[in-house]
Structure formats: C-alpha cells, structure tokens
Amino acid sequence: MAGSNITLKQLSSILGVSISTISKALNDSHEISDATKKRIVEMAKLHNYQPNKIAVGLKSGKTNTIAVVIPSVQNSFFARALYGIESLISETNFNIIVCLTKESHAKEVETFNMLSNGVVDGFIVAVCEETQNLQNYDHFTNAMANGKSVVMFDRVIDSVNCGKVTTNDFSALSEATQALIGSDRKHIVLLSTIHKLNVGKLRTQGYIKAMEAAGFSPTILESDDQHAGAVMTEYLNTNSVDAIIALDTDASLAALKAVKTNNKQIPKDVAVIGYVSERMAHNLTPELTTINQHSYTIGNAAASMIVEAIRTKSKDMNQVVISSTLSVRDSS
Amino acid sequence: MAGSNITLKQLSSILGVSISTISKALNDSHEISDATKKRIVEMAKLHNYQPNKIAVGLKSGKTNTIAVVIPSVQNSFFARALYGIESLISETNFNIIVCLTKESHAKEVETFNMLSNGVVDGFIVAVCEETQNLQNYDHFTNAMANGKSVVMFDRVIDSVNCGKVTTNDFSALSEATQALIGSDRKHIVLLSTIHKLNVGKLRTQGYIKAMEAAGFSPTILESDDQHAGAVMTEYLNTNSVDAIIALDTDASLAALKAVKTNNKQIPKDVAVIGYVSERMAHNLTPELTTINQHSYTIGNAAASMIVEAIRTKSKDMNQVVISSTLSVRDSS
DNA sequence: CTGAAAGCGCTTACAG
DNA sequence: CTGAAAGCGCTTACAG
Numbered sequence: 001m002a003g004s005n006i007t008l009k010q011l012s013s014i015l016g017v018s019i020s021t022i023s024k025a026l027n028d029s030h031e032i033s034d035a036t037k038k039r040i041v042e043m044a045k046l047h048n049y050q051p052n053k054i055a056v057g058l059k060s061g062k063t064n065t066i067a068v069v070i071p072s073v074q075n076s077f078f079a080r081a082l083y084g085i086e087s088l089i090s091e092t093n094f095n096i097i098v099c100l101t102k103e104s105h106a107k108e109v110e111t112f113n114m115l116s117n118g119v120v121d122g123f124i125v126a127v128c129e130e131t132q133n134l135q136n137y138d139h140f141t142n143a144m145a146n147g148k149s150v151v152m153f154d155r156v157i158d159s160v161n162c163g164k165v166t167t168n169d170f171s172a173l174s175e176a177t178q179a180l181i182g183s184d185r186k187h188i189v190l191l192s193t194i195h196k197l198n199v200g201k202l203r204t205q206g207y208i209k210a211m212e213a214a215g216f217s218p219t220i221l222e223s224d225d226q227h228a229g230a231v232m233t234e235y236l237n238t239n240s241v242d243a244i245i246a247l248d249t250d251a252s253l254a255a256l257k258a259v260k261t262n263n264k265q266i267p268k269d270v271a272v273i274g275y276v277s278e279r280m281a282h283n284l285t286p287e288l289t290t291i292n293q294h295s296y297t298i299g300n301a302a303a304s305m306i307v308e309a310i311r312t313k314s315k316d317m318n319q320v321v322i323s324s325t326l327s328v329r330d331s332s
Numbered sequence: 333m334a335g336s337n338i339t340l341k342q343l344s345s346i347l348g349v350s351i352s353t354i355s356k357a358l359n360d361s362h363e364i365s366d367a368t369k370k371r372i373v374e375m376a377k378l379h380n381y382q383p384n385k386i387a388v389g390l391k392s393g394k395t396n397t398i399a400v401v402i403p404s405v406q407n408s409f410f411a412r413a414l415y416g417i418e419s420l421i422s423e424t425n426f427n428i429i430v431c432l433t434k435e436s437h438a439k440e441v442e443t444f445n446m447l448s449n450g451v452v453d454g455f456i457v458a459v460c461e462e463t464q465n466l467q468n469y470d471h472f473t474n475a476m477a478n479g480k481s482v483v484m485f486d487r488v489i490d491s492v493n494c495g496k497v498t499t500n501d502f503s504a505l506s507e508a509t510q511a512l513i514g515s516d517r518k519h520i521v522l523l524s525t526i527h528k529l530n531v532g533k534l535r536t537q538g539y540i541k542a543m544e545a546a547g548f549s550p551t552i553l554e555s556d557d558q559h560a561g562a563v564m565t566e567y568l569n570t571n572s573v574d575a576i577i578a579l580d581t582d583a584s585l586a587a588l589k590a591v592k593t594n595n596k597q598i599p600k601d602v603a604v605i606g607y608v609s610e611r612m613a614h615n616l617t618p619e620l621t622t623i624n625q626h627s628y629t630i631g632n633a634a635a636s637m638i639v640e641a642i643r644t645k646s647k648d649m650n651q652v653v654i655s656s657t658l659s660v661r662d663s664s
Numbered sequence: 665c666t667g668a669a670a671g672c673g674c675t676t677a678c679a680g
Numbered sequence: 681c682t683g684a685a686a687g688c689g690c691t692t693a694c695a696g
Contacts, residue, residue: 005449005478007673018683023675033681048474054395054450055673058386058688065429073414074609079406086432090439095446097397098430100418107422114427117337118386118689142380146337229615253615260617277406283561283585285592339689350667355691365665387689390672450673668695679684 006047015043026051057118065095066306067115069125071103071155076249076277077295078126081153084299085124092307094121105130112139122149122306127157129196149309151317153302154199163309163317165302169199172291172324173206176245176273179326181214185243185271188216191232191255192247195222203247225250232258243271243332252276252288256331271332278327286330293324338379347375358383389450397427398638399447401457403435403487408581408609409627410458413485416631417456424639426453437462444471454481454638459489461528481641483649485634486531495641495649497634501531504623504656505538508577508605511658513546517575517603520548523564523587524579527554535579557582564590575603575664584608584620588663603664610659618662630654 012019017040025032025040026049032040057063068085070078082098089096097120101108108128115123123143131137132155140160144150151163180188190207194200204220211218219239223231228251235241236258244259246252252274259270266272266286273289274281281288301320309317344351349372357364357372358381364372389395400417402410414430421428429452433440440460447455455475463469464487472492476482483495512520522539526532536552543550551571555563560583567573568590576591578584584606591602598604598618605621606613613620633652641649 009673019674020676020684021682023673024682027675031681036681050445050449052390052450052673053446054386054390055688056675058384058390058672058690059674059676061688063386073405074408074411076406079411082405083432090432095429095431095451097427099427100415100422113382114385117382118384119427225611250611250615253612257615257617279557279582280585283582283589285589341689351690352668352692353666355689356666359691363665368665384689387672388691390674390688391690391692393672666696670691670693672690674688675686677686680682 005052006049007052011040011044011047011049014047015040063119063121064093065097065120066303066310067097067099067111067120067123067125069099069101069108069111069123071101071126071128073098073100076280077154077275077293080277080295081126081299081302084296084301085303086299087296088300088303089307094307094310101128103129105134105136109139112143116143116146116148120148121310122151124151124153124302124306126153126155128155132157132198133196149306151302151306151309153298155197161317163302163305164319165298165305165322166319167293167298167322167324169202169324170206170209172326173203173245174210176291176326177207177210178214179328180243180245180271180273180332181210181216183271183332186216187219187239187241188243188245189219189221189235189241190245190247191221191223191228191251193223193225193228193251194247195220200247207245223251228254229258233261236262236264241270244273246272246274249274249276249280252290253284256284256288267330267332273326273332281327281329284331289329289332290327291324292327294322298322337384338381339384343372343376343379343381346379347372395451395453396425397429397452398635398642399429399431399443399452399455399457401431401433401440401443401455403433403458403460405430405432408612409486409607409625412609412627413458413631413634416628416633417635418631419628420632420635421639426639426642433460435461437466437468441471444475448475448478448480452480453642454483456483456485456634456638458485458487460487464489464530465528481638483634483638483641485630487529493649495634495637496651497630497637497654498651499625499630499654499656501534501656502538502541504658505535505577506542508623508658509539509542510546511660512575512577512603512605512664513542513548515603515664518548519551519571519573520575520577521551521553521564521567521573522577522579523553523555523560523583525555525557525560525583526579527552532579539577555583560586561590565593568594568596573602576605578604578606581606581608581612584622585616588616588620599662599664605658605664613659613661616663621661621664622659623656624659625656626654 008019008022025037073079099111153165156164208218244255246255264270281290340351340354357369405411431443485497488496540550576587578587596602613622
C-alpha cells in the first residue's frame with residue numbers, strides 16, 4: 001500500500017499465476033478451479049486490490065458513469081432533482097459526474113464535447129437558458145450520434161429525439177389559477193423571474209388560459225431575481241390585487257414580503273401561491289400554498305430512464321410526465 | 333461521425349501517416365514539420381477528433397478529475413460551496429465528480445474506495461456526520477497512501493494530515509452573541525439542529541463562552557429539522573426571551589415563524605440572528621441579520637488548494653481559515 | 665522529421 | 681483448468 005494500488009501484474013508475480021487466471025478468478029469465472037480462486041481472492045483481499053476503473057473502461061468501452069448537466073444547484077428544484085438522481089444511481093453500479101452550466105451555452109457545449117468521448121456513457125441534462133434562446137442543439141445530437149444516451153428533464157427541447165421527463169407546467173398553472181378564481185379572487189397577478197425559459201412560458205400560458213376562460217384579463221409582472229420584490233411592491237401600490245402566483249422561490253419570497261410591507265393580510269386581502277420546497281413552505285409565515293413539482297421524483301425518473309437506455313441500448317426513447325400538484329396551505 | 337468518435341488509428345489510415353506522428357502533431361510537438369502538422373490538424377478538425385480521455389488517463393496515470401464528496405446539496409451552504417468549487421475548477425483543465433454521502437459513513441467509504449484507483453486525482457470532502465461520530469478515518473488515510481490529494485472543508489478532521497479550509501465558527505458565534513449583549517439583550521437562546529456536528533459544537537461553545545463572560549446563563553435548544561419550530565414555540569410560551577441565534581437555515585426560518593406566531597415583534601421584542609443565504613435574507617420579513625459564512629469563497633479556496641496540491645504533488649498541506657462575518661439587517 | 669515498439673491495467677477469445 | 685496473445689486508445693522513449 002506504499003504509494004499506489006496493487007495491480008494484476010503485481011498480484012501475478014506474488015502468486016506465481018498468470019494475469020489472465022487472476023483476472024478470471026476475481027471475476028468469478030467458471031473456468032477457474034475453486035482452489036485457485038480461493039487463493040487468489042484471499043491474496044487480493046489481503047493487498048486490498050481494487051480494479052483500475054479507467055483500464056476496465058478503456059477495455060470495455062463502457063465507463064458506468066453518467067453526466068448530470070444542470071444550470072445550477074442553488075435552486076431548490078435542481079438541488080432536489082439531483083438528490084433524486086443520485087439516490088437512484090447510487091443503487092446501481094453507475095457513478096455520476098455533475099457539471100454546472102450556469103446557463104451558459106458555451107459551457108454546456110464544452111461539457112458535452114469533453115465527456116462524449118470515453119468519459120461517460122450518457123447524459124442527464126436540463127437545457128440551459130442560453131441554449132434555449134440560441135436554438136443550437138448540435139452538441140446533443142452529436143453526443144447521440146456518438147452512441148451516448150441522453151435524457152432531458154424539466155428543461156426539454158421538443159425537436160431533439162431523446163428521453164424526456166417533464167412536468168405539466170401548463171395545466172398546473174391553469175389549475176392553480178382556477179383554484180384562486182374558484183375562491184372568488186378576481187385580480188390575480190403572475191410574478192415571474194423565469195420568463196425567458198420555456199417552462200416559464202408554459203406556466204404563463206396556463207395562467208393566461210385560465211384567466212381568459214373566466215373573463216379576467218391577465219397581468220404578468222416580469223423581473224430578474226434581484227428586483228422581483230421592488231416590481232411587486234410598485235404594482236401593489238397603484239393597483240388592486242387579491243392574489244399572486246409566483247413562479248419560483250425568489251419570486252415567492254419576494255411576493256410574501258411585498259404584500260406584508262404593503263400592510264395587506266395574507267390570505268384575507270391577498271392570496272399567494274408559490275414555488276418553494278415543502279420544507280421551506282412549512283417554515284414560512286403564513287405557511288405557503290405551493291405548486292409542488294415533485295422534483296425528487298422527476299430526478300428519479302430521469303435517472304431510471306437513462307440507466308435503462310444505457311443497459312438496453314434502445315433507441316426509441318420515451319417521454320414521462322410527472323404531474324405537479326397543488327399543496328394548499330395557509331396563504332390561499 | 334456514425335456511431336462513435338474517430339480515433340488516431342482511423343485518422344492514421346485516412347492520412348497515410350503513423351499514429352505516433354499524428355499524436356505528436358496534435359500535441360504540437362516540435363518534432364513534427366509545420367506542413368504535416370497543418371495537414372493533420374485540419375483533418376482532425378474535419379472529423380471532429382476528440383482524444384479519448386480514458387485512454388489518456390490510463391497512459392498518464394492522471395485523470396484530471398477531482399471528486400467532491402459532500403453530505404448533501406439541499407443545504408444552501410453546500411450548494412453554494414459547490415458552486416465556488418465548480419467555478420474555480422471549470423477555469424482549469426480539471427473536471428469534478430460530485431458524490432453525495434447523505435451523512436452515511438458506509439457511502440463515504442465506498443466512494444473513496446471506488447474512486448481512489450484510477451478514477452480521480454484527488455478529493456475535496458466535507459466529512460459526514462456518521463464518520464465524525466464513528467471516528468473511523470481509514471478511507472482518508474488510504475486514499476492519501478495511494479497518492480491521492482485530499483482537502484477537507486467545513487467538516488474537518490483535525491487528526492488527518494490533509495489540506496483544510498475552515499471557518500472561525502467559535503469566534504463568529506462569540507461575536508454575534510456579544511453584539512446582542514451589546515444591544516442590551518439578556519435572554520439569548522441558541523436554537524440548533526446541528527448539535528451532532530463538530531461545527532455545531534464549535535458554534536455552541538462560542539455562544540456559551542460569550543454568555544458566561546457576560547454573566548448570563550446559556551440556553552441551548554436542540555432539535556431535528558422537523559421540530560425546530562415546535563421546540564422554539566414551546567420555549568417561548570413559558571420563558572422570557574429577547575434574542576435567538578439559529579444555527580442553520582431550517583432553524584432560522586423556524587425561529588422567525590415561532591416569534592411571529594407568539595405575537596412578538598422582531599426585533600423590538602426579540603432579535604433574531606440566523607444562518608441563511610444572502611439572497612434569502614433579503615427576501616425575508618424582516619430582513620434577517622445573518623452570520624455569513626462566505627460559502628462561495630470557502631469552496632473556491634478548497635478547489636484552489638487541491639489543484640495546487642495535485643500539480644505540485646506537495647505533501648505538506650496547509651490550512652486556511654475563511655472568517656465568517658456578521659451581516660446586520662433588520663432582525664436585530 | 666517520421667515511424668515501429670513498448671506499455672498504461674485490464675478482459676477475452678484462443679490454445680494447450 | 682491455466683496461460684500466451686491481442687487489443688481498448690493513447691503517449692513516448694528510441695531508431696532511422
């Protein structure tokens with residue numbers, strides 16, 4: 001154990017047995033007699049032999065490694081989805097490499113190019129904002145042309161023929177809006193910091209559809225993370241509002257704060273529905289009604305889809321929808 | 333591009349030049365003439381040649397990959413530290429593999445064993461709770477004996493001789509406590525959901541020291557994540573409290589909520605100091621005074637330390653302390 | 665300036 | 681049942 005792991009070659013000279021025999025014995029091949037198997041396995045254990053994964057990978061062309069390419073991990077949705085992915089993968093003999101794109105197309109492309117050749121067997125990806133805007137998807141199709149499996153989750157590109165795990169963003173927002181309308185809210189405002197993303201657009205459309213169906217005119221406030229609170233506050237100062245739907249964690253906290261500083265009661269004067277983790281929802285005042293995306297389940301589904309795809313080398317990828325549900329708490 | 337990446341061998345038969353020459357040309361060796369270099373590089377580009385990292389790794393014994401082994405990513409400290417690690421690493425030619433231990437010693441050991449042989453060049457680790465309790469550190473020392481570099485951050489084991497990045501947990505809590513005492517708070521309660529971790533113990537000791545120095549008796553409420561709110565509320569019902577220090581995000585939100593539901597004003601009746609991300613602190617009502625751990629900087633420092641260690645193969649590892657600072661906002 | 669050969673650590677037909 | 685040989689895709693002394 002002085003400096004580096006023992007190899008089959010070293011084991012071979014210790015035992016006076018050929019490298020092939022040792023390899024077979026350690027892989028429990030039926031070709032080897034029980035007696036020698038026993039000797040070899042014992043000696044391997046004694047020296048804490050660990051097969052060199054890199055060599056195995058080179059030989060087999062499989063690395064048992066999956067890349068998870070996501071924009072960020074500071075967002076509770078991705079953090080929890082990653083947890084779901086990792087939980088399933090760690091039950092298999094695969095490993096995961098996590099790469100954060102920070103919404104940069106260049107970084108996403110580089111990641112795919114770097115890992116496509118020999119490093120990973122497949123990719124789980126939530127497509128970054130810039131890629132969605134540029135509509136340049138060559139890195140995905142190239143990886144697939146090179147025999148890698150690809151599964152997209154949440155941030156999905158319809159025109160790329162890969163596995164997909166999505167949520168029902170459109171109808172979840174319709175339903176949430178309808179629920180507010182059903183409890184007599186009329187001036188329902190949508191606060192979005194993710195209007196540039198496809199998921200944001202889908203959610204917005206779901207809201208618009210429900211509003212128009214009820215004969216109300218939609219009001220959409222768009223802002224970046226930093227200014228959501230200010231934008232909301234300003235709107236509250238000059239308009240009557242009796243409900244807010246916020247499309248991510250930042251917007252949700254900002255909405256709660258804006259209503260409170262405006263001296264309105266939640267939910268009496270203004271109902272609030274947001275997107276935050278369950279744990280956080282319980283610790284807010286009042287406890288926040290949320291659209292629950294089941295991020296853990298989404299991650300789990302994406303992971304099981306890619307493992308399946310790699311194992312079966314199947315080409316026809318399927319599409320799974322994990323429905324979001326409305327968790328009604330005290331804020332609505 | 334039909335099925336899998338092109339190799340040097342294929343390039344060799346296309347160009348009618350030996351594999352060695354191609355390898356040298358692509359690595360810009362001075363041995364090769366500019367003319368052939370040009371030809372080779374152009375053809376490689378045309379066929380989108382990407383060197384097989386696995387083969388390079390096997391040959392060189394270096395993989396340019398670093399494992400980041402952390403308990404979780406659902407905690408804003410680790411999420412942001414990971415962001416700091418990733419940001420620095422992505423500027424280098426290293427990659428990171430992220431492994432989540434979920435506080436399980438077995439998982440941590442397995443991760444180190446799996447990756448120690450050939451897969452990674454080094455480890456950045458925040459030691460899991462169970463390992464701290466069991467005090468079994470063989471997986472760390474074995475990895476180091478196998479020539480891998482190890483850097484611990486935040487969750488650190490004093491007796492293991494590796495690189496370390498920590499924060500001044502003890503003195504940060506002393507100072508926060510003193511600040512509360514300085515503004516005439518007398519009944520200061522500590523709310524902890526991390527009392528089993530070394531960092532939790534250090535923070536608690538810092539609080540105790542400051543309280544005792546001022547002649548006050550410390551009050552420490554311990555709970556798991558789920559019940560912090562209930563524990564805090566119960567205490568508030570039967571005791572007089574004029575300040576709370578909460579040791580992580582869950583405890584911080586729970587403390588705010590408990591005070592509000594107890595119909596006390598923040599900070600007039602009860603001051604609150606907590607541990608949450610800056611972004612979240614701004615979106616809470618009132619804006620929360622926090623002990624800011626500079627998690628991004630800690631991650632960055634750990635990453636730069638391991639890159640340095642791997643590049644120089646130096647054995648004497650250093651220790652860096654990133655000081656936490658008190659960010660005073662409206663809650664105190 | 666170019667190429668043949670050895671080798672990184674493994675696995676697996678193929679011989680014996 | 682055991683072992684010699686080839687090969688995964690690369691790099692790098694060593695010859696020419």
